[in-house]
Amino acid sequence: MENVLRPVIVVGGSVVLTLLVGWAVDQLLRRADGRHHETPLWGLLRRGRVPFQLVLCTAMLRGSYAQAKLLEEHSVGIGRTLTLTLIGSTAWLVVRIAAAVVETSYTRYATAHRDPARVRRVRTQVTLIQRVVSAIVGVVAVAAMLLTFPAMRAAGASLLASAGVLGIVAGVAAQSTLSNLFAGLQIAFGDMVRLGDTVVVDGEWGTVDEITLTFLTVRTWDERRITMPVLYFTSKPFENWSRGSAQMTGIVFFHVDHSAPVEAMREKLRDILRECPAWDGRDYGLAVTDSTPNTMQVRALVTAKDADDIWTVRVTVRERMIRWLTEDHPYALPRVNTADAAPPPGRTLRGPRRDQDGAATRPFDPPRTGTGRG
Numbered sequence: 549m550e551n552v553l554r555p556v557i558v559v560g561g562s563v564v565l566t567l568l569v570g571w572a573v574d575q576l577l578r579r580a581d582g583r584h585h586e587t588p589l590w591g592l593l594r595r596g597r598v599p600f601q602l603v604l605c606t607a608m609l610r611g612s613y614a615q616a617k618l619l620e621e622h623s624v625g626i627g628r629t630l631t632l633t634l635i636g637s638t639a640w641l642v643v644r645i646a647a648a649v650v651e652t653s654y655t656r657y658a659t660a661h662r663d664p665a666r667v668r669r670v671r672t673q674v675t676l677i678q679r680v681v682s683a684i685v686g687v688v689a690v691a692a693m694l695l696t697f698p699a700m701r702a703a704g705a706s707l708l709a710s711a712g713v714l715g716i717v718a719g720v721a722a723q724s725t726l727s728n729l730f731a732g733l734q735i736a737f738g739d740m741v742r743l744g745d746t747v748v749v750d751g752e753w754g755t756v757d758e759i760t761l762t763f764l765t766v767r768t769w770d771e772r773r774i775t776m777p778v779l780y781f782t783s784k785p786f787e788n789w790s791r792g793s794a795q796m797t798g799i800v801f802f803h804v805d806h807s808a809p810v811e812a813m814r815e816k817l818r819d820i821l822r823e824c825p826a827w828d829g830r831d832y833g834l835a836v837t838d839s840t841p842n843t844m845q846v847r848a849l850v851t852a853k854d855a856d857d858i859w860t861v862r863v864t865v866r867e868r869m870i871r872w873l874t875e876d877h878p879y880a881l882p883r884v885n886t887a888d889a890a891p892p893p894g895r896t897l898r899g900p901r902r903d904q905d906g907a908a909t910r911p912f913d914p915p916r917t918g919t920g921r922g
Contacts, residue, residue: 562612566605570597588655592648599641606634632693639689643682650678664794668742672735672759675743679760735759735778741788746855748787749776753855789855795828798858800848800865801837804873808880810836810846813869817848820868826857843882 574597581590610630654674658667735741745756747766754768764781766774780786789796802813814834821827830851838845848865852858873880 559609562605562608565608566601569604570601573597573600587652589648589652592651593645595648596641596644599637599644602637603634603641606630606637610634628696631696635689635692635696639685642685646681646685647678650674650681664744664790668744668790671744672742676759676761734782735764741781741786742790745788745790746794747789749774749780794854795830796852796855796858797831798850798852798862800850800862800869802846802848802866802869803843803882804846804880805882806839806844808844808846808873809877810834812877813846813873816869816872817865820865821850821861824861824864826852826860826864828853828857 574594577590577594577597581588581594584590610627651674654671657670661667741747741756741759741764743756743759747754747756749766752766752768752774754766754772754774756764757767757773758765759778762778763775764778766776768774804813817832817834821829821832828851831849832851833849835847835849836844837847848869850858850861850865852861
C-alpha cells in the first residue's frame with residue numbers, strides 16, 4: 549500500500565498544490581488590476597499564469613521525485629526531463645514578465661505624451677528591446693539545457709579553447725547578418741524611422757508596419773507588404789513624411805486654355821476646401837506656373853494634417869474643379885486650335901500666293917505698306 553500511496557501523494561500533492569497556488573496568485577493579480585486602472589501591469593502579468601504554474605509544478609516534482617520512488621530504474625532520464633522542462637518554463641515566464649514590464653512602460657509613456665512622433669519612436673525602441681531580451685533569454689535557456697548533458701560540457705570546453713578562430717570565421721561568414729543587426733539597433737535608437745511612419749522607398753509609398761533587428765516591413769496603400777533589410781535605411785536615402793511634424797502640403801496641377809478664368813478658379817478652390825473635412829485650414833493658393841502654345845499650367849496648393857488627408861484633399865480638389873470647369877466654363881478646357889492665327893494690329897492676311905501650276909509658293913503675302921518707286 550505504501551508503494552502505491554507514496555507516488556500518488558507526491559505527484560498528486562504537487563499538482564493540487566500548484567493549482568491552488570496558481571489560482572490564489574491569479575486572484576490577487578485580478579484584484580490588483582481592478583484597483584489600479586491607471587496601469588495595465590497587473591493584467592499583463594496574468595498572461596504568465598500558465599508558465600508560472602508549470603515552473604512551480606516542475607520544481608516541486610523535481611525536488612520530491614526521489615521520495616516518490618516511482619520508476620527508479622529511469623530516475624536519471626526522468627530527472628533530466630524535469631530539469632529541461634524547468635529551464636524552458638522559467639525562460640517562458642521571464643519572457644512574459646519582461647513583456648509585461650516593457651508594454652506597461654510604453655503605455656504610461658504614450659498616455660503622458662501627446663506627440664505622435666515621440667510615441668512612435670518609443671514604441672519602436674521598446675519593441676526591439678523586448679525582442680532582444682527574448683532572444684537573450686532563449687539563448688541562455690538553450691545553453692543551460694545543453695549543459696545538463698555531460699557530453700556537452702566537454703564540447704563546451706573544446707569550443708572555448710578555439711573560440712578565437714571560430715569567432716573570426718563566424719564574423720566573416722555572418723558579415724551581412726551582423727551588419728543588419730547593428731543597423732537595426734541604429735534605427736531603433738537613432739530615431740531614423742519608427743513604427744507608423746509614412747515613407748517612400750524605391751518609389752513605393754507606404755507605412756512602416758514592422759521593425760525587427762534584421763528586416764523592416766512597409767505596408768503600401770494597396771495592402772501589399774514590402775520587406776527589406778534594415779541595412780537599406782542606413783545606407784540609402786529614403787523619404788520619411790512623418791519626420792518632425794506630420795503636416796503636409798500638396799499640389800494639384802491643371803492644364804487649361806489660355807482663356808480660363810483664373811480668378812474664378814481661385815474662388816472655387818476656396819469653396820471646395822471649405823467643404824472638404826480633410827483640409828486643415830492652414831493654407832491654400834492657386835497660381836499660373838507655366839504656359840505652352842496651346843495651354844497654361846495652373847497649380848493649386850493645399851494643406852492637410854497628414855499624408856492620408858493630403859491625398860484626400862488633392863483628389864477632391866482635382867475632381868470637383870474639373871467638374872466645375874466642364875459644367876460652367878467649358879471653353880477653359882484644353883483644346884486643339886484649328887482657326888487661323890490672329891493678324892497683328894493694322895495688318896491683314898491674304899491667301900497663299902500660287903505659281904502658274906497652282907502650287908503655293910509661300911503661305912501668306914502680307915500687304916505692302918509702302919508706295920514703291922517709280
